[in-house]
Amino acid sequence: MTNTLKAPAKAPKANAETDAETPPPASPLLRFYRSSLGKKLITGATGLALVAFVLAHMVGNLLLFIGSDAYNAYALLVSNFGVVYYAFELALTAIVVLHAWVGIEIFWRKRKARPVGYSTYQSAGGPSYQTLSSRTMIVTGSVLAVFLVFHLRTFRFGTYYITQLDGETVRDLARLVIEDFHRLPYVVGYSVILLLLGSHLRHGLWSALQSIGLLHRGIRPLAYGASGAIAGGIAIGFLLLPWAIYLGWVG
Incomplete structure (x- = not known):
C-alpha cells in the first residue's frame, strides 16, 4: 500500500470586498444614542436643562419691574463672568441643538412607523395624557x-x-x-410665541420627568398637573413685562 501525501487544506480566502464593507462595531455611546431609550433620556435631560434656563431668564426679565438700573446691573453681572459666560453660551447652544435634533429624529421615527395618520384626534386624557400640546410638539x-x-x-x-x-x-x-415692547405688533407676536412656549412646556416638562424615570404611576397625575401649572406660570411671567411696558406701567 502506497502512502500518498496530501497537501494541507487551504483556509478559505477572506472576501476582501465583504470585509471592507462591514462597518466596525458601534461604540456603546453611539448605540445608546441610536436606541429609543437613549433618545428619550437625551430629550428628557436636555429639556429639563432648558426649562431651568427659561425659568432663570424669566426671573431676570422681571427685574425690569424694579427699574432700568436693576435690569442693566443684572445684565452686566452676567456678562462680567467673561470666559465662563461664553462657555455657558456655547454649552447652551449645544443643548438646544441636541434637544432639537433628537426631537426631530424621534418625530420622523414615529412617522415612518405610522406613515398614515389618524383622520381625527381626540384628547385621551386619563392614563395616556394625549393632548393638543403633546401632538404638536414638533410644530x-x-x-x-x-x-x-x-x-x-x-x-x-x-x-x-x-x-x-x-x-x-x-x-x-x-x-x-422698552423700545421694542412699545410696538404693539411686536408685543402681540411675542405673546403668541409665549403661548406656544407654554404649550410646549406643558407636555415637555412632565414627559421629561417620565423619560428619565422620576415618575411612577401613583404620582403621574400630580406631576402632570404640576407641569401644566409651571408651564402656565412661566408663560405668564414672560408676558407680564411686554404688556406692562406697552401699557406704560414700566419705563
Whole structure:
C-alpha cells in the first residue's frame, strides 16, 4: 500500500470586498444614542436643562419691574463672568441643538412607523395624557427655534445703547427692551410665541420627568398637573413685562 501525501487544506480566502464593507462595531455611546431609550433620556435631560434656563431668564426679565438700573446691573453681572459666560453660551447652544435634533429624529421615527395618520384626534386624557400640546410638539418646537434666532438678533446682538451705572459706562439693555415692547405688533407676536412656549412646556416638562424615570404611576397625575401649572406660570411671567411696558406701567 502506497502512502500518498496530501497537501494541507487551504483556509478559505477572506472576501476582501465583504470585509471592507462591514462597518466596525458601534461604540456603546453611539448605540445608546441610536436606541429609543437613549433618545428619550437625551430629550428628557436636555429639556429639563432648558426649562431651568427659561425659568432663570424669566426671573431676570422681571427685574425690569424694579427699574432700568436693576435690569442693566443684572445684565452686566452676567456678562462680567467673561470666559465662563461664553462657555455657558456655547454649552447652551449645544443643548438646544441636541434637544432639537433628537426631537426631530424621534418625530420622523414615529412617522415612518405610522406613515398614515389618524383622520381625527381626540384628547385621551386619563392614563395616556394625549393632548393638543403633546401632538404638536414638533410644530411648537420648530416655531420656538426660529423665534430664538430672531430673539438673539434683537437683544443679544441688537442695538448697543450705553448708559451710566455707578459711574461706569455699560450697555443700556433696558432701553432696547422698552423700545421694542412699545410696538404693539411686536408685543402681540411675542405673546403668541409665549403661548406656544407654554404649550410646549406643558407636555415637555412632565414627559421629561417620565423619560428619565422620576415618575411612577401613583404620582403621574400630580406631576402632570404640576407641569401644566409651571408651564402656565412661566408663560405668564414672560408676558407680564411686554404688556406692562406697552401699557406704560414700566419705563
